Amino acid sequence: MSKNAYILSWTKEFIAMSEFFSLISKYISIITKQICEKYGYDEQTALKSFASSETCRMLENPELEMWEFCPDVIFEMWECEQITGNPRNSIYIRSK
Secondary structure, eight states, X not given: OOHHXXXXXXXXXXXXXXXXXXXXXXXXXXXXXXXXXXXXXXXXXXXXXXXXXXXXXXXXXXXXXXXXXXXHHHHHHHHHHHHHSOGGGSHHHHTO
């Protein structure tokens, strides 16, 4: 692979990862707001609760392609995790 081809490949991969992290940040912001609104948590508490969850780890894993779900589904998965201890108990995961 030539140096230019390598740089182009690396640049495309960097852009793709930047877009992925931007999308994940938007999801986290939306879900944090939903947690605040529904449970009356302050923003820091809501963010800490979501960021420390298995649901968030799943969202951040590009191999799982969780961005294909809307934020409401991810929020439901987080709620399911809070109740059952496992986001995979969500009706959206079990129905697949």
